[in-house]
Amino acid sequence: MSDALAYARDHASRFRDELFEFLRIPSVSARSEHDGDTRAAAEWLAARMAAAGLESEVLDTPGHPVVLGEWRGAGDDAPTVLIYGHYDVQPPEPLELWTSPPFEPTVRDGRIYARGSADDKGQLHMHVKALESWLASTGSLPVNVVMVAEGEEEIGSPSLVPFVEARAERLACDAVVISDSAMFDEGLPSLLFSLRGLAYVEVHVRAAKGDLHSGAYGGAVANPATVLARMIATLHDDQGRIAVPGFYDRVKEWDAETRDAIRALPFDEERFRSGVGAPGLTGEAGYSTLERLWIRPTCEINGLLSGYTGEGAKTVLPAEAMAKISFRLVPDQDPKRVARLLEDHLRSVAPPSVTLEVRELHGGNPWRADPGGPLFEAAGRALEAAFGAEPVLVGEGGSIPIVGDFERILEAPALLVGFALPGCNMHAPDEWFTLDNYDRGIGALVRLYEELGTTLR
Numbered sequence: 001m002s003d004a005l006a007y008a009r010d011h012a013s014r015f016r017d018e019l020f021e022f023l024r025i026p027s028v029s030a031r032s033e034h035d036g037d038t039r040a041a042a043e044w045l046a047a048r049m050a051a052a053g054l055e056s057e058v059l060d061t062p063g064h065p066v067v068l069g070e071w072r073g074a075g076d077d078a079p080t081v082l083i084y085g086h087y088d089v090q091p092p093e094p095l096e097l098w099t100s101p102p103f104e105p106t107v108r109d110g111r112i113y114a115r116g117s118a119d120d121k122g123q124l125h126m127h128v129k130a131l132e133s134w135l136a137s138t139g140s141l142p143v144n145v146v147m148v149a150e151g152e153e154e155i156g157s158p159s160l161v162p163f164v165e166a167r168a169e170r171l172a173c174d175a176v177v178i179s180d181s182a183m184f185d186e187g188l189p190s191l192l193f194s195l196r197g198l199a200y201v202e203v204h205v206r207a208a209k210g211d212l213h214s215g216a217y218g219g220a221v222a223n224p225a226t227v228l229a230r231m232i233a234t235l236h237d238d239q240g241r242i243a244v245p246g247f248y249d250r251v252k253e254w255d256a257e258t259r260d261a262i263r264a265l266p267f268d269e270e271r272f273r274s275g276v277g278a279p280g281l282t283g284e285a286g287y288s289t290l291e292r293l294w295i296r297p298t299c300e301i302n303g304l305l306s307g308y309t310g311e312g313a314k315t316v317l318p319a320e321a322m323a324k325i326s327f328r329l330v331p332d333q334d335p336k337r338v339a340r341l342l343e344d345h346l347r348s349v350a351p352p353s354v355t356l357e358v359r360e361l362h363g364g365n366p367w368r369a370d371p372g373g374p375l376f377e378a379a380g381r382a383l384e385a386a387f388g389a390e391p392v393l394v395g396e397g398g399s400i401p402i403v404g405d406f407e408r409i410l411e412a413p414a415l416l417v418g419f420a421l422p423g424c425n426m427h428a429p430d431e432w433f434t435l436d437n438y439d440r441g442i443g444a445l446v447r448l449y450e451e452l453g454t455t456l457r
């Protein structure tokens with residue numbers, strides 16, 4: 001392993017130059033005018049994987065291609081690790097808010113500023129370079145490797161599940177490693193232990209067949225805006241708990257160890273509050289801010305629409321009111337069941353003077369790792385050696401449905417180890433990634449493959 005680490009150190013500046021080449025390709029998956037660039041990024045990546053010593057190919061899907069890389073020289077007795085990442089990026093707009101152009105990587109204060117530097121080209125490239133460091137210096141790797149890099153993550157990965165399902169045998173592995181997340185703070189390597197799931201519904205409340213004069217009809221015909229507001233007000237109790245009957249039935253309580261680990265994190269609540277600019281924080285009684293964000297489910301109104309919202313006054317009695325409502329879910333809640341419970345609840349509180357339509361838009365399952373298992377132990381040793389600090393356990397309030405999909409289809413546990421930093425502007429102007437984490441992270445991954453080689457065997 002020392003040879004691989006020395007190789008990574010000796011070639012650090014070339015690694016960065018290559019990353020900058022990758023970042024210059026505007027692989028914006030959401031924009032069809034960039035389809036050629038997105039394919040160019042896939043081909044660039046396949047060529048770099050091949051140069052690192054993997055067998056690589058660009059495989060077509062109904063959307064953007066998947067780059068597949070394989071190295072199976074460790075033999076049948078050695079474990080196989082699947083490394084997942086994505087080479088597509090978010091659109092860079094608004095361009096005027098970038099200090100330097102999004103597709104011209106620029107270093108300022110030890111940070112690489114470019115779209116994709118953190119999410120996820122930088123972190124994906126680190127894996128390619130860690131693999132190269134092993135293969136170029138020793139001719140071998142401690143594990144068999146399958147790399148899957150998709151080009152549709154930023155548009156919801158529509159082709160990935162069918163791609164993985166169709167190749168479940170070829171992609172069979174003992175663990176899935178993903179580097180597409182952030183550390184809790186600078187110098188604090190982090191392992192992700194949970195992701196929240198999502199259930200998203202749209203609700204329409206209707207009364208009259210068209211908008212009415214509020215003087216001529218108001219008082220005798222239901223106002224859907226008022227009705228919907230009253231219905232929404234029944235979704236929480238005064239302790240911040242969700243009041244939909246049955247909602248908490250499948251919520252697993254977290255063990256004391258995980259809750260202690262969350263409480264031990266150096267979290268500055270006042271900095272968090274002033275960062276969002278709200279006069280105060282709120283949430284479910286009995287839980288801390290990080291627990292509310294990571295391990296407890298929520299219900300949010302994402303949009304409301306009704307009546308007249310233009311300039312000046314218009315005395316209208318609206319015919320309809322609409323709300324977009326979403327739930328962040330925790331293990332073992334099921335998005336379809338939660339959507340059904342919401343509909344049952346809304347129907348039970350809706351008055352007979354209105355009609356109700358509830359549409360389920362989309363959903364994703366929550367995910368939870370076993371922080372006491374061998375994967376976390378292996379990753380813990382690798383991260384501690386590379387960063388000189390014991391890794392912390394962190395949750396993630398957002399949703400990455402593909403993690404659960406990989407576990408379900410391939411029947412292998414996932415390890416989420418990310419190297420971005422808080423405030424790195426993923427999806428926003430001036431996205432950045434530190435040079436230091438790029439270099440150290442490659443060292444951590446070199447060590448991680450070795451740790452997995454012994455732990456998973």
Ligand SMILES: [Zn+2]
Nearest residue numbers: 119120153180
């Ligand atoms: Zn990403």
